[in-house]
Amino acid sequence: MNTPPRSLGDAELHAYVDGELDEVRYTEVEAWLTEHADDGAKVEAWKRQKAALHAHFDGVLDEPLPASLQNSVGRNRTGRSMPAWMRIAAAIVLFAAGAASGWGLKNWHGNGDLAAIRFVQRAMGAHVVYLPEVRHPVEVGADEEKHLVAWLSKRLGRAVRAPGLTGAGFHLVGGRLLPDAGLPAAQFMYEDGGGRRVMLYVRSGRLGKDTAFRFVNEGDVAAFYWIDGPMGYALTGKVPRPDLLGLARLVYDQLEK
Amino acid sequence: MSKRQAVVAELPRLRRYARALLKDPVAADDLVQDCVERALSRLSLFKAGTNMRSWLFTITHNLHVNAVYRRRRAPDGQPLTLDVENGVTVQADQTTGLVARDISRALDQLPDEQRHVVLLVGLEEMSYKKTAEILGVPMGTVMSRLARGRERLRHLMEGDDPTVLRRVK
Structure with missing residues (x-):
């Protein structure tokens, strides 16, 4: 190939964002992005999407489990009235x-x-x-x-x-x-x-x-x-x-x- | 760790995924509950040494694509309900609120199959390979759905009109 590719495939840019590339390829894509603002902007937008997903939904991780779910995973409450030492x-x-x-x-x-x-x-x-x-x-x-x-x-x-x-x-x-x-x-x-x-x-x-x-x-x-x-x-x-x-x-x- | 403990340990992630998928917290927890009940009733089928998270997400996915859960996501702009009884609160982070509201609204616009991939990869940080296993599709399909879903989100969130852009391409 005489001419360098005009753009990296989007698939590779996604793989870059998602940590699916090996170290060598990762470094190459990183270098490519510094010189190709369009691709850089896309990658940044996708990263922002990920960050926004986490910002919006990670709060669920710290919520107490609803009673119905608690019941599903542990119906038998035997022993709750006993003191801990017992x-x-x-x-x-x-x-x-x-x-x-x-x-x-x-x-x-x-x-x-x-x-x-x-x-x-x-x-x-x-x-x-x-x-x-x-x-x-x-x-x-x-x-x-x-x-x-x-x-x-x-x-x-x-x-x-x-x-x-x-x-x-x-x-x-x-x-x-x-x-x-x-x-x-x-x-x-x-x-x-x-x-x-x-x-x-x-x-x-x-x-x-x-x-x-x-x-x-x-x-x-x-x-x-x-x-x-x-x-x-x-x-x-x-x-x-x-x-x-x-x-x-x-x-x-x-x-x- | 026993199998049951392993199931319990995955509950917060399953709830997060279901919430992002269905938006309505009650419907989301119904989905998780069905998943857990199915999983516990089939615990003997779970092979030790394989990935509990993948197994549970696969069950959740299959339940979701079932007709029962094919109800529409909560309508646009409707605030997430506050479930006082169960103490469920929805995080309202001042700094991220604006973007976050946009992403939730933008997710509404994606077809289910793209939303699954965008959430499994983007929120649950699953590898393409695991995502493909969970969804039961080839990895190439995962990647093309991801690409389409993310581009759609990008246009939606950045206020571009996707139809115009599609014509330019």
Whole structure:
């Protein structure tokens, strides 16, 4: 071809706007746009459309779920009248009895669940990020536990503490402060003799209704989490579920004292 | 995460899509509700490891193209209803209000098949490939519908008369 093309196809310009091009082609289109104002204007208009769609409809994402939908996803409201500690205690028994699978499903409460799910997803994300850290696994080490706890309590605006898990073979490595959807959260890291790590993620700030002890796993990271009043807790780890459950009970018992 | 939890986690996005598609919040939530009920009743058919979001959007799409939901979008200029009982409020951002109102009105002018693509790609940020899977059409069809839909929106939002421009082309 002797002459350069008079214009890029619109298909390619759309693909540019939608992130469908590989890096090389993306850079080429970008260069093309700086020299071709007509195409540039089209691309800008399409980008404005996308921005306008988000501006207009993203508010729906934060709306509470309507009651009818909440009912659809969780008809059984068993346990709502029980105080949190009773539900949690009951859940522990159920989990221990191996009856957990059905129970977790029956206890959906709509919105609160969504906030709780997002919370535990953030906790698991933080777990994955800090799990492989060798040199800087924590901000403040266990040798300064008193300072660590005072600092995190101050930042979270509530007394938090690092429960002792030595009885289960895990010692405190230390902790760090993390952002959790715009609020401060604390992460305590524990390690056992075999180098396995579990982390307790604590956040202060309402996440919706209290929830019972719940188990989730994504990939090979598992978590037990619960919401108790203004506090959210998630114990995360790549350890077998019974081990994690044992640790979660230890954590819960100490925090409730 | 259990399958049911995965469904719950997708609800806000499904509601956003349905709202953009149908405009009327009540009709939109009816659509989402039907989708959820269908999904939960067929949860055993969902294959672990495949994409829950795509699956739910596919169900929603199929329900939408069904005659039941082929009612017209809320009429032009009608404010979105405020559902006091369910605490549903509609965001009214001062700075984006003008543009946003335009986009909503402009969407009215698109045929369903273009609106689906414009929303799945532009609002839900789905890839062309996923969009094609959800709609059950080839990727080339997705791209041509997207191109037509976006150009139409551009003319509508920028006040051009599309018929004149079409003649020039």
